[in-house]
Amino acid sequence: MTQVIALVDCDCFYVSCERVFNPKLESRPVIVLSNNDGCVVARSKEAKALGIPMGAPRFQWEDVICKNDVAVFSSNYELYGDLSRRVIGVLEQFSPDVEVYSIDEAFLAFPAKLGKSVSRIAAQIRQRVKQCTGVPVTIGIGQTKTLAKVAIEFAKKNAEYNGVLDLSDHSALDDFLARLPVSDVWGVGRRYTEKLARNGVSRARELRDLPDWWVRKHMTVVGLRTVWELRGVQCIPLEHAPLPKKSIICSGSFGRPIERLEELKEAVASSASRGAEKLRRQDSVASSIQVFIQTNTFSSGPQYANAITLQLEQPTAFTPELVSAAVSGAERIYRPGYRYKKAGIMLLGISSQDHVQQGFFGRPYREREKRVMEAIDQINNRFGRGTIKVAAAGLKQLWKMRCSNRSPRFTTRWSELPVVLAQ
DNA sequence: TCTGGGGTCCTAGGACCC
DNA sequence: TCTGGGGTCCTAGGACCC
Secondary structure, eight states: OOEEEEEEEETTHHHHHHHHTOGGGTTSOEEEEOGGGOBEEEEOHHHHHTTOOTTOBGGGGHHHHHHTTOEEEOOOHHHHHHHHHHHHHHHTTTOSOEEEEETTEEEEEEEGGGTTHHHHHHHHHHHHHHHHHOOOEEEEEESSHHHHHHHHHHHHHOGGGTTEEEOTTOTTHHHHHHHSBGGGSTTOOHHHHHHHHHTTOOBHHHHHTSOHHHHHHHHHHHHHHHHHHHTTOOOSOOOOSOOOOSOEEEEEEEEEEEOOHHHHHHHHHHHHHHHHHHHHHTTEEEEEEEEEEEEOTTSSSOOOEEEEEEEEEEEEOOHHHHHHHHHHHHHHHOOTTOOEEEEEEEEESOEEGGGOOOOSSSOOOOHHHHHHHHHHHHHHHHHOTTSSOOGGGOSSOTTOOOOTTOOOOTTTOGGGOOOOOOO
16 A cells, blocks of 8 residues: 545535635524525535435425524535635645545545654644635545545544544444445445345455455446455546546526427527537537426426437537537427426537547537637626527527525625725 | 436347358 | 357446435
8 A cells, every 4th residue: 555545525515615705694594505405415414404305306395404504505616616625725735646536525645654644634624724715624534535435424423533534554344334324435326225235244344354356247347446445455446637527417407397499409409508618618528419308397287298309410619600500409309388397419529629520511619719609708708607698599588597595706706806895 | 397318339130241 | 050259338236425
């Protein structure tokens, strides 16, 4: 073993972001909702104590929210994304080896020879991140990513660890694994939990000790990697530079059901336009686009869902081309008489814009088009998303998502800077 | 009335080729 | 009456993650 892995996880990240700019929320129950204000995606400790589960539909908990004066926020991804970048900036002061795993988690590698002092460094990281960004974090340390995840499970649930647990050289690792439900192991989801239960495996230690052939047969090589990682063998390396996306999905559910083709076309046009932006941000082009629409799967009304994949003449990131493909896809799968709730697009066959092969018939993604897109992206970056958009996406966008409790984008919009009044 | 969005990887099976 | 074997590519579906 030459490395140990530390996993840094921001405590109920979205809630913590809201608290940074609104200290009155401290010790109050707080929840943050998904897009469209549909589900609960982040809960403060106090909100968890009220029994509000992760992913709960908000409307089912209206009573509890009201009675307990729970503070409710719509998602404010601009704010969370910006604070996330600041947290990563602090982590990079401690190790050159950082993998940004998600908006609220990062893996850091340290030389194994540091031994016990990794715990001390972790405590410093916690303190520094809190001081510089206001965000509290918990840290788990292990010989592999999977074991760092194990450590953090215990660190989060037991205050006695003060937010840091190092299992990298812990004589009691075996006992920890013997206590950990297999469903809490990274890489074991609902389906594998059921399958393992049917085979008499309920704890992480039992999973670790299963024979390789069984795991390979029933959980593929992915499961086998997990098992080896539990044994302390590094199988899942740290990814440094974020890899370009191989597919890009932009979808959304509507604030109210829509029935007219015109509105559906606006919605997919808007998704395609967002997708094109993401594509250009990673200097890629897509060779095909999938369009999908569906009715509300929770309602008892008539159901319809369909999708169509269209090959583009030429790989492109040119918004008008992607938008017109998306619109024509929507026209082809639309059926009148349904109440649609969700629609979107997926961009596929993504490659780097630098090695686009010139098609025999198709039009190339022209230099001029590229420059138009660059200009629009720059304007939108500077003055805020949506300053310039395609008309096909509609001007009113009546189908738009709900988002009624969003806090100001304190750190990314000049007009929403927090104001401090001197007495 | 109200139930998120965005990704990855692996495998099996079909089409097609030699 | 006889009808191989091996390879690649693509897609759909299933599992997982946050």
